[in-house]
Every structure is written in structure tokens, then in C-alpha cells.
Amino acid sequence: MRLWKSWIVTQKDLSVIRKNKYVFYSLIAMPAILGIILPVTFVFTLNAEVAVLSHDQFLATARELINISATYLVLISAILPSIIASYSFVGEKVEKSLEPLLATPTTDGELLLGKSLAAFIPCIAVTYIAAAISALILDSWSYIRLGSFLIPNLFWVASVAVLTPLACIMSVEANVIVSSRVSDIRAAQQLGGLVVLPIIAMLLVVVVSAQISMILAILVSIILIVADLSLFYLSKETFQREEILTKWK
């Protein structure tokens, strides 16, 4: 597989995404809500608790809420790809651009990787921006209130650095598979939203287990890596050029 070929497809898709206002604003909206509104809500909640809790209880509650904010970041990265990746091939179908694209000397794997990267990059970038804003708000509050920074902690770093990209990749691949199998944008987005649900459920288990034991979290992360690779392989296997050209009207 020639990675530079995939990168050409990625660059083109990113240009198209930038010009698509619906996709662009949808991408920005959710992290803006979860990256700003959620930590601000946590800050207000904690401020309300400060009078009734001891210092240790207050610290424990603050740490718990910070871990919940990290959980939300993992979930955002799993939800966002349904906006872009579900559009991946169906968008090409709508513009009727798939036939000339498939006529180029590009393999299925290169095409799929390019399209997956084009969905992954903005989703993960937006999630990390949300993580940075969230960390800034929560750390500013904790420094003022407690005299120390609560972020980063081990769980937050593991969630953002490991689980977030893995969740994002899994969701991207599932949505790319859906997108290459259906021929209608609405169907792609609805099905894309549906396939994300079990992924979210699984991620919740992972995140909760991570809070219980880091070894368990590492094990589940390995399972996620294997699942990501398997989904990419599956997307390659289920990608049928001929079916797309002859059955899509």
C-alpha cells in the first residue's frame, strides 16, 4: 500500500469537508458544547459543594468529575466520525465522482485508508481542542480553588492519549463500512449513528474498567487496537467497486 496515495485522497477530502458548512459546523458544535459547557457546569457543581464537603471529600469529588470529563472526550471522538465518515463514499456518490476516482491507479486499500484518515484527522483534532479547552477551564479553577493542577492525571492522559484515538478509529471504520454499503446520505448517517451505539457502550465499559484497574484498561485497549485493525480489514473486504458502480443509481 502506498501511503502517499492515501494522503492525496485525504487532502482532497479535507478540502471538501472544509467547504461543506453542514459538516464543518456540526464538527465544531459538539466539542464546543462538551469542551466548554460541561467543565463550566462541573465548576459550578463543585463550587456549590465546597461548603458541605471536607477538603479530602472535595478533592475526591473534583477528581471524579475530571475523570467523567475525560470519559466524555472519549465519547465525543466516537460520535464525531458519524458526521464525516458516513458522508465518505455516499458523498462521492452524490457528486457522481466515484467512477472517475475508481478509474485512477489507486487500490481499494489506499482509497479506504485515505478516506478513513480524512474522517479521523478532523475528528481527533476537534476532540483534542475540546480536551485542551476543558483542561484549561478545570485546571484554572483547581489552581485558584485548591492551589494545584488536577489535570493531567493518569486516567485523563490514558483516556485522551490512548482511548480517544482508538475509539475514533473504530467509529471511523464502522462508518466507512456503512458508507460504502448504502447509497443514500440519510441512510448512511442513520446507520452510522446506530453502529456507533455499541461502540459507545463498549467504550463506557472500558472507561469504567480503567477507573477500577489500569491493567484491565490496558488489556481492553489492546482489544480495541485489534478491533480497529479488524474493522479496517473488514472495510477492505466489503468494499466492492463493481457493486458500487452497477447498483448505485
Place this chain on the structure above:
Amino acid sequence: MIDTEDLTRKFGSLAAVENLSLHVNEGEVFGFLGPNGAGKTTTIRMLCCLIGKTSGEARIDDLSVDKEKDCLEIRKIVGLLPENVGLYESLSAYRNLDFYGKLYEVPARLRQENIERLLELLGVWERREDAVGTFSKGTKQKIAIARALIHDPKVLFLDEPTANLDPEAAKTVRDFILELKKEKRTIFLNTHNLEEAEKLCDRIAILKTRLVAVDSPKNLERSLYSRKTVVHLENLNAEVLAAAKQLGKVKSVRASDNKLILDIDNPEEDNPEVVRAIVEAGGRIRYVTELRSTLEDVYLKLIREASAQ
């Protein structure tokens, strides 16, 4: 350059293309005519390695459409203008061509030169930075043609290049194909437009799932209907008509207004004698012309025959 042997493609029990055997020479403009659903687009898709075949053989420049490795090579030497232009509407004309140039592995400098040359030739260079979505159908078609040529392909497949274009845009596209013909590029042209096929193509194949006929437009016209000699007279009278009918070399005579329409086996050789006989019978000839069947006549006859079978 293009060879097929009993090429067949079935969708379930329905045969889209059946036992197609043809040879297209290098530098030839080859027209592919047929009604809707005749298998023209399916043939192009098989030849471009976009879809597989059910049976038979197909080769382009000695590369087989069967082998995955050969298919990647075929895609490098083939340019395709599909029925739908399929451009990225939100991207500029330049960005569209640049993207495809990169996928076709054209080096950066050559890619830039090719884009400029093609857009200049097609009169779109000034609007190269405008989003494709703002262009007319004709301009989009021109950009799609430029896209098919961005990697300087040996073989060009054009699927209905002037369909849905206004006469002016269609003429620009046709003129451009004529320019490509001068470059001795192999062009495989799917079209419904018989006049266009006659003007542009060296040879024409008529397809209706099966190959119905293949020859040059002139030979096709000659093969089905004999040519007729039309003698335009100042005044057609009974003596002149009788004299024409008496000539042994004339197979049939038809009078229409002041014209005699004569069916003659070998007009180049026999016309002088026929003209002399008419003049001797008192006929005053204004001029003599040739009446030929058109490609449309031939096409319709062959398609009707193929449908009846």
C-alpha cells in the same frame, strides 16, 4: 491497442454484453454506437477495469483486464470521461485537475504544465480558481475532458461526451476531440449522436448487446444501400424517362419533380453513358448529384434487424 475476444458480461441472467470481439488500432478514433442499454457503458467499464467480465478476453496495450496488477497499469494509460462528469463541485477547476494529476502520478511540474495547457486549450484557464459548482454544464464537461487527459493517456474513453450540451458547447467539445485525433491518440467514443460519430470516427461499431456491425462510416453506408445517381433536369418529359428506362445499366428509375433518380451498379463508370442518353433524348441537364444513404439510415436498419432477431 484494444482487443476483445468473445467479451461477455452478464448481470444475473441478463446479458449486458455478449461475445464482443473487436480490435481498435493505435491512433484510431473508434465510435461505439447503440441504443440505451446496448452495453456501451458496460463495455467501457470492463475495458477500464472498473467492473469484471463474465467470460471472454479483453486487452489494452497487451495488458489483460483479468489481472489485478495489469489493471493498475491499464488505469495509468487510460483516460476516462464517464457519462456523468463527477467533479468535486466545491473545489476549484485547478484543484480538481491537480488532485487527479497526483493520483495518476504525474510529476508536479508536468502536472502544472498539463493543467495550464489543457485549461488554456479549452478556454477555462481564466476561471481556474472558481469552484466547479459555479460552472455551466458545458464548462464542467470541458474540465472533465481535461481531467481524462491530465496524465497524457495512450487511450481515451469518452462516454457520451456531448450529451446534454447546448450546440455551441457540443461543437467546442467535438472540435477538441478533432484536435486529439490529430495527435494520433486512440479514442474510444460512445455516442448516440450519429452525425458526431460520422464526423469524428475512423471506424464505427454498432452494438446491441452483441456486435451488429463494424466498419468505416462510408463503408457502412455503402454496404447497405447502393448509391443513387440523381439527374436534375430543366423539364422531365416522357421521352427522357423512357430513354433512361431503356438503358441496360440502370437497375431502376424513379421520377420525382424534375429529377430522375437512377439506381446504377457502377456509377463512376456508367454515369457518362447515362448522361449522354438523356441528352440525346432531349433532356436538358442542370446538374448531376449522388444520393447516399446516411449513417442514420444504416444505424436504424441494423438496430431494427438486430432487435427482430
